[in-house]
Amino acid sequence: MQVITSTPLSGTARYFSRPVTYRWLISIAVAALLTLAFNQILLRHILLLGSWALLWPLLALLFLINVLLCQLLSIGALQKPWLITLLGMAAGSQYFMQQYGVLIDKGMLVNALETDSHEVAGLLSYAMLPYFALYLLLPASLIIWLKPRQLSFGRGLQHYITTSLVSVALLVLLVLTQYQSYAGILREHRYLKHQAVPLNILNASASLLQSKTAQGMAPNFSYYAADASRVSHQGKPKLIIMVLGETIRADHLGINGYPRDTTPRLARRDIINFGAIDACGTATAVSVPCMFSYLNHSNYDETLAKNSDNLLDVLQRAGVKVLWRNNNSGCKSMCDRVETDHFTADNPYNCAEGQCPDRVLLHNLKQRILDSKPYHQPVFIVLHQLGAHGPEYFKRSLPAQKAFLPECSSNLLNQCERQHIVNAYDNAVIATDELLDETIALLEQLNSEFDTAMLYVSDHGESLGENGVYLHGLPYWMAPAAQTRVPMLMWFSDGYKKALALNTDCLKRTEKVSHDNLFDSVLSLYEVKTNAKRPELDIITPCLLHKARG
């Protein structure tokens, strides 16, 4: 590095004069920094695998890839903004991987982009400041401080091409000689590529962009079950409230055998408990559209799910009045064509949706339902709760619901004792137990007007620090049961059971239930007739007593 000064300077001024260096050297320095300072998680995992012999070949591979990434836009005035952007992405990736044990992939990025401002606020903390000062502010300031050496266009181009070509050549040589070992470890431990910074976030962005472009060119809206109609118009109209759960894992419910009594109220109700069922995804952004669309875990496609008739559209077409009430970050396009209640601060809790206690979902609901009575129409209501959404679990229960203390009251989960995290989470389960009990109580009050039922199902579970993993959203193939196994419950009034001729003992014996069963089963609960019905996914019809024979 050579310091060039154009005019004679005093001692202090010379001390502060900006070092002048070649652009290609700046790229290489940043690539080395990215490889060594921002890949602490990857390095730790490689060492944990006992792969000392692989450490240097993998580091060399990552370094060369990073040189090429840095070189990509290291042309003229673009270089500094580009390198600082890379540093910013790297710093963010490493921070969230370290804090929450997450992996950076397309699913996590979708999750992050569909997050609302309250959820973002829940992830931010002052404790981030020293980290970002060290890993972003300091290196970015150094980059700004360095002065690229002025070269003729030809010389600059020559340096650029030489650096890039040498890197490519070394990369090819490395891959040719080390292919077997790379392929072996990356095939066996697929998660490693989601830990390589900043390749992981660039990769995730590219595949997200790809699917968004595909979405932009999506075929026209497609109709599903266009022939849907209701069989029965006799008797009282049916009313089902579906409580769409958030972040509740099946094994933390007392009624599912959890040693703590987190569901005292549900335990006293005559409910049909399906135990732990398989969720479609490990994040709201996948599970919610998957649950309501006719697509399944095996063939789920975001573009198609959001551009087709979903369960709510089909119910509405069959003459069911549909209402979505929201206390979550949004309905992921599922409620686009149905009536939706948003909570502004004008409610007993003085809160905006997305940060209210879930009880707000029942506010004024009885009147909303009775308003529809003159139309003698069946009603389907979705209450999209906040459930146990993290990391600020302690905010998900009211003081009277806090049975387990002390609670972790920080959003930096790895700084809390694990038991305190679990305490706060379990208190959120208690809040859900109360919400479900109060929903059933409300339905009981409406029994003279409607045949009533409740359906509860959570969207995905949550990791609470097992093996250093927190939150949710891991790729499905590697996600622990804590994230994929969720509770599902049903409750029916006597009138509903009778009107449908439903054998609830039969329903209780149903095995292998998953989110895939929701679409066709809810249609059956309203006796919707359509040729699109898939009997193999319907868990209701096999449990109907034959009303008319002969």
Ligand SMILES: [Zn+2]
């Ligand atoms: Zn969720």
